[in-house]
Amino acid sequence: MKPFKRFILSIFAFLPLAVFADFSLVRNGKPAAVILLDAKATKSAQLGAYELQHHVKSITGVELPIVAGNVSPGMNTVKIGGDNSGLTGDSSKIEFRGNTLLLTGNDSPVFEKVDYHNPDTFPKLEYECKGSLFAVYDFLELYCGVRFYGMDEAGTFYKASENLSVKEENRVFSPQMDAFRYVYYKDKRFARNEIVPRDFALWQLRWRMSSLYGRNNHNQYSIYFAHWDKAKMYWLGRAFKYKRKELFAKGYDGKMADVDAILRGNYPNDKDLPPQLCYSNKGTVDYYAEEVLTYFNGGNVRGGWMNFHGNIPPNRTLVPRFEGKPFFYPIQGGDTGGHCLCPDCRNRFPEDTKDDVSNNKFQFIADVARKAAETDPAAGVSSLAYIQTLRYPDKVSLPPNVSVQLCLPICTWWHPVACQKQMDAYREWIAKEGQKRPLTLWTYLFSPYYDSRRYFGNYKPFPGLYPWKTGELFKMFAKDGIKGWFTEVDMQCNHLEAYVAARICYDSSLDPGQVIDDFFEHYYGEAGPVMKEFYREVEKAYWNPANCPEEWLMDKNVVVGPKGELHPYWGMGLHSPDVNWSLGTPERMKKLAGLIEEAKKLTRTPEEKIRLQRFIDGIWTNALEGEREYRLDKMKKSELPYRLQVMTSGNINGDLSKVDWSKSVKTETWQNLYGKTAERKCRAELVADSEYLYLKFTDGSPAENVLNFWRENFEVFFHDGKGYPVFHLAVGPNGTSYQYKHILKDGKDTVEPYEFNAVISSSSTDESWTVLMAIPLNKLPLKGSQMSLNFMRTTPSGNAVWNPIFTDSYIKGIDRFGVLHIHP
Structure with missing residues (x-):
């Protein structure tokens, strides 16, 4: 049965007579079921039991008991965890067996006690299977009508009732994007509200965030600590063996080059510190092949992945291998540029430039992967295709034990040239490698606030909202077979975009249009249609190629913004105050203000009022103040200089x-x-x-x-x-x-x-x-x-x-x- 049909059945479950339902959890305001855990339950199952208990109580006011062992005769039993043979990764199962409902999945064998009030005891997002917990969340959403829209309880939707019964329908589910799903948001604020650590941790889990294999980030440090010089940090300093300057990028002696913050922090006064490695050097390849095998075999390296401070014992497993899933160790340099200028690096791919080193970088990754595969073909390597390396490396043959994470600033794709250049690169990767290896994504769900803060003095922008375009793009990614997704986002500014993307990445069968319709109906109640019109109006302005200045489009091969030519595979820095506020015309701002005032009148419940106020605090007030400040700045600009x-x-x-x-x-x-x-x-x-x-x-x-x-x-x-x-x-x-x-x-x-x-x-x-x-x-x-x-x-x-x-x-x-x- 399709998810939408199942949700319709869950609505019938709220009717007092519940004539369409045949498994009851709560009946006439009294418990009709107990929650059963194994005597030795996984952390995933334990938290699942607490979450089910909590949300059933939110819906009905009734607290279902959690028990271990025997249950009273005649009571329905919701068994969480166990009986999960044949499931891998984060796969889950919902199965009805007479008066027993099984909510289970593949869980990592982690059995420490969960304290529902202490997020430090919750299952980890990284390298821990959580199938039983995800089965609970699927049950709450698909069978009970719960929605986890926000980052705390005010963002959770349900319909209160003294009865809770569900239609019996079995389900076995595995996410298509099984490598990782991760929303990165470091601010931990929503509108003007601080999100406490427990709420933040629950939000991540309720959105089914997980990372099992193939995720990348900067991880090209340990070789410096072993062979450049003794590091400043105590544990990393102990990793130093002896100098091997030949392993590192040439051409940066005495230049105090821009290097990764972790490196600069450990070598603060080193003017010769190189930003990158020498990719053509056999010793560099051998070093990282050995690091891949160390992690593959259950150890770790000081300064390597997940041990950047060097204080974790080298015999501890930090990147576990999961049954039925591949293994990839991440290797990725810093964002600093500064690639090797030695003759070997420059001559093996002479067409490479400082803005495009795809062939050199991916030849290095291929060399490391092949060297590791000589010992074990299952020992894989993953890396980013990012700005200077997003172009497909057409001179390199990648071995099968390589995974690539494509970095796509999709928030810039309203710019026709940026969209075309980056989409062409993405399409080439999909066409040439999509059937050969896991391809994953790193997306940027930003909007004008990012350009404002990073490039234009932190002015207050007209917002950029684009949930429908987000849904369209992520359905495309799912159809193309993408296996994992990581995103950067500001949840204050693009909360709905992140929600839509997360839902599609977890369950690619969903219709994003329906997901968005449900959001406005549930989140804002009677004000939903008005807020939906607000979002439509903003997306129509923001994601509109017609609003791209004509002078930016004169050369279809060059991405141009307000400061001139941009890297075609980055394209940030488009929303200068003038470009941005050309969208926030007086007529549009007047229309949007009217919609906000109408929405205020239509919200009914305390939760709806809180949600609308958060939107006003997080987005709309900023826009109103920004419009006024922009008009004043225009007046200032017309003033004569001092x-x-x-x-x-x-x-x-x-x-x-x-x-x-x-x-x-x-x-x-x-x-x-x-x-x-x-x-x-x-x-x-x-x-x-x-x-x-x-x-x-x-x-x-x-x-x-x-x-x-x-x-x-x-x-x-x-x-x-x-x-x-x-x-x-x-x-x-x-x-x-x-x-x-x-x-x-x-x-x-x-x-x-x-x-x-x-x-x-x-x-x-x-x-x-x-x-x-x-x-x-x-x-x-x-x-x-x-x-x-x-x-x-x-x-x-x-x-x-x-x-x-x-x-x-x-x-x-x-x-x-x-x-x-x-x-x-």
């Missing part, structure tokens, strides 16, 4: 000790990049003579202790008022300076060294930071007596500028610089 007038005085030949700062011209209060109040109190003072411009920068707060120069500095930019070339001088707290000239080359910003011949002094204390400069006027782009300039203070906690530039990119804000006049 100007400074400096009169020259007697020459002091660049001697900073002779500057009379009491005669300086001072800047106005600095703001953040987008014209809001800056946290730091910064100012610049200027004095000039006929040969030099003297500049004094003061930050009223101390400089932060940051290794990366470009995250902690003071910068000043100059141009002649027409844009390029732009002259750029940056100073760090220790007095280190970088001096550049930016030019346009082939339409792109290109940086060249430049020498200002400036005298620079930096003084940093526990209370403030001051920089003094004397810059020769003949090194500045004065046009007559004036030029454009801006001052920038860069810190990890937020930036400050003299003239707001309304972009995170300093060089892209040159049209918003202030003006300096130097008069004789």
Whole structure:
């Protein structure tokens, strides 16, 4: 029977006479069944018993007893766990046997006692089978009409009744995406509500999250701890054996390269630390083949997968093997780029570039997998196809013991070119490898909030809601045979998208349209149709290629956004404030406001009111405030930039000790990049003579202790008022300076060294930071007596500028610089 038909039967189960039902749990407000556990029950079965008891009580007000051993004659029995032969992975079974209902599944043999109030005792998401627990959740949803929409009890739907009976229908179920299903949400807040650890853990399990094989993330650390140098952390430091520099990427000596945070944390001052490995080196291949076999045989490695702190004994099994399921050990470098520049790596695939290293990377993965297979063909390797490696590696033959997880930023697929480029890559992987190995996904269910926070100064955006498009895409993924799914999402912003995806990934037979219809009916009650119209209106605006600016579509082979060309396999950074709020037109915002007001009138139950208020708090209020702030920012942008007038005085030949700062011209209060109040109190003072411009920068707060120069500095930019070339001088707290000239080359910003011949002094204390400069006027782009300039203070906690530039990119804000006049 199809799930929808089964749910119709469960509705009849709530009728007082229950004439269509033949297995009763509660009858006329009294228990009609007991919950039975084995004397030695798995954690999965124990938690399943507590969850069934809890939700039956929520529906009926009646608490079913949980017993072990014999039950009273005449009572229906709900047996949870056991009798599960032939089931593998997270497979489950619902079976009616006279007056016994069996809810069971394949469980890992973990028998510690579960405390229903302590999430630390619950079954684990990672590497633990939970079939019995999932059988309970399937029973509650498909037979009893419960829905787990949210992250706490306010998000759970059921219909109250003093009777609970269900139609007997047996079911054996195995998720198609049996490798993993995982929703990653690190904030643990929903709207303005903190989700407590117990609710968070139950939400993950109720959404059937699980990870048994093939999931990937960054895991290319242990080789550094063994063969680069002794790590800073105690246990990882003990892993060091001896130096083997040949195993690591070449070309990064002395560059203080951008590397993964775990590596930088263990080698904080190492300027030679390479970001990646040498993929062509046989020793690197041999090292990781041995690590694969170590985990395959039940051990682990300090700094390897699940032991990143190195404090877990090497003989403990961290990645178990499951009967009937393949084994894959994850190998994946950091997000930093910086691949090997040695002749062997560059010559074996000369067509590879810094933006596309698919062949080199997957040749390495293939080599490791083949080496491990020489010992045991079942020892597999998994890795990510991610940005620089999403393109199908057409020069590489992958062995059968490789699994690949494709990273797809599907939230950008409203952009026609981004969609086409990424869909083409996905389709090629499916066509050429889908029948040969498990292919899995890492999706990004983001919306404009992500671009706002990451690229555009954290403005408050018009929302991006797209549950119908999500359902369409995930049905496609399921049809294509995808075996596992991991997603990043902000549950405050895209809760329904995550719910729809999770339901389809667990049970690909579901109709996403019906899942969405049920959500609005159950979650908002009589306000459901109104909220459904709200979502439709937003999705129609957000996921609409017609709203893509025309200039972005001039070249169908290049993904273009508000800051120019983007990597075709990433494409984030599309929603600048102007692009985003072109969707939130006054007419649309008025319509949406009307729908919210109508929904307020139609919610009836306390739960419905809470759910609507959470939507308002988490999405709508932010949009209302964002609309107002955007209109004000537009007015600010139309304002004339700040100007400074400096009169020259007697020459002091660049001697900073002779500057009379009491005669300086001072800047106005600095703001953040987008014209809001800056946290730091910064100012610049200027004095000039006929040969030099003297500049004094003061930050009223101390400089932060940051290794990366470009995250902690003071910068000043100059141009002649027409844009390029732009002259750029940056100073760090220790007095280190970088001096550049930016030019346009082939339409792109290109940086060249430049020498200002400036005298620079930096003084940093526990209370403030001051920089003094004397810059020769003949090194500045004065046009007559004036030029454009801006001052920038860069810190990890937020930036400050003299003239707001309304972009995170300093060089892209040159049209918003202030003006300096130097008069004789």
